[in-house]
Amino acid sequence: MTRPFRKVLVANRGEIAVRVIRTCRELGIATVAVHSAADRDSAAVRLADQHVQIGPAPAKRSYLAIPAIIEAARATGADAIHPGYGFLSEDPDFAEVCQAEGFVFVGAPPAVMARLGDKSTARALMADAGLPLLPGSRDAIDDPDAARALADDIGYPVIIKAVAGGGGRGMRVVRDGDEFATAWQHTRAAAAAVFGDGRLYVERYMVSGRHVEVQILADTHGTVRHRGLRDCSL
Numbered sequence: 104m105t106r107p108f109r110k111v112l113v114a115n116r117g118e119i120a121v122r123v124i125r126t127c128r129e130l131g132i133a134t135v136a137v138h139s140a141a142d143r144d145s146a147a148v149r150l151a152d153q154h155v156q157i158g159p160a161p162a163k164r165s166y167l168a169i170p171a172i173i174e175a176a177r178a179t180g181a182d183a184i185h186p187g188y189g190f191l192s193e194d195p196d197f198a199e200v201c202q203a204e205g206f207v208f209v210g211a212p213p214a215v216m217a218r219l220g221d222k223s224t225a226r227a228l229m230a231d232a233g234l235p236l237l238p239g240s241r242d243a244i245d246d247p248d249a250a251r252a253l254a255d256d257i258g259y260p261v262i263i264k265a266v267a268g269g270g271g272r273g274m275r276v277v278r279d280g281d282e283f284a285t286a287w288q289h290t291r292a293a294a295a296a297v298f299g300d301g302r303l304y305v306e307r308y309m310v311s312g313r314h315v316e317v318q319i320l321a322d323t324h325g326t327v328r329h330r331g332l333r334d335c336s337l
Contacts, residue, residue, distance in 0.1 A: 108132055108182040108207065113147065114172050115187030120147035123185050135179045137172055139165035153179050166190050169197055173204050183207035189270065193220050223266045223304050239306025247287045250305050254283055257307050263287055265294035266302040273297060276308050 111127050112135040113120045124134045124147060136151035141160035148154045155175040158165030165171070167190060176184055184206050186192035195213040202208060210216075219225045223243045230236055238257045243266045244250045254261045254277065263286055265273030273294045277286045287303065295301035314335040321327040 110135060110152075110179065110181045111183045111185050111209070112137060112172070112176045112179065112181040112206075113151070113185050113187065114166065115185075115190055115192075116142050116145065116147060116166060119187035119189070120145075121150060123187055124150045135175065135181050137166070137175050155179060162190070169200055173200060173206075176206055177204070181206065183209055185209040193269065195220065221266055222264060222268065223302070226304070237307045237309065240304045243302040243304050245302075247284060250287060250303070251280065251283045254305055255280055257305070260308040260310065261305050262308040263290045263303055263305055265290065265298055265300070266304060267298035267300035268294060 110133040111123070113123045113127075114137055115123070116138060120136060124136065127134045128150075133152045134150075136145075136147045136154040137157045138145060138148050138154060139158055139160050139162070140156060142148065143154075143156060155178065157171035157175055158168050169191070172184070172191075175181075184201050186194075186197070186209070191197040192210060193216055195216040198208040198210060198213040198216060202213070211219075218228060223241070226236060226239075227241055230241060239261075240250070240253055244253070250263075259280065260276055260278040263275050263277060268274055273290065275286045275290045277283050291301045291303055294303065316333045316335055318330040318333060319327065320330065
């Protein structure tokens with residue numbers, strides 16, 4: 104079997120990193136675990152062929168420290184960088200840096216992430232493709248009064264969402280117009296603090312809806328496979 108990489112650096116921690124490292128081991132690919140000072144004795148570090156400490160305990164100074172991750176990959180001779188999920192896995196800037204430095208980024212191309220990582224842009228793309236969408240704003244809304252007027256027009260309940268949000272964070276359900284101003288203020292503050300981006304949009308909230316995904320895998324040779332449905336509501 105032809106191995107695409109000799110060595111993969113795993114830019115994540117915990118169970119996520121362990122799963123990637125175990126898979127690489129089954130494929131005969133060497134691995135590098137990067138870790139914070141707090142995770143030096145973690146299972147991922149023990150499983151990996153090499154490990155590099157990239158910063159102190161806070162994630163912003165370790166697992167989100169792009170220069171430190173790139174330097175670790177360079178120092179250990181890694182061919183590719185696997186971000187796992189969360190952290191930098193959906194950061195198009197990180198993917199671009201990896202490519203510019205000569206490392207394969209195991210994930211979606213930067214251009215795709217840039218278009219889909221921004222929820223208002225993704226919503227506009229889906230609208231242009233003719234797909235059905237929940238009633239709501241096509242783009243981010245800056246004016247809270249305009250957002251309230253839209254919510255009143257849509258009808259309650261609505262959900263306020265952070266454009267840069269993900270993982271169930273950066274959103275708030277509003278069931279009555281009297282709650283809207285406070286909910287908007289709190290959601291914007293939370294989005295700015297967590298994602299560094301306070302932009303918001305509004306859409307109708309589906310009370311009985313479920314979060315269902317289709318997992319898609321694609322390679323650089325034009326092969327695309329889906330892995331069936333996943334009910335994330337569970």
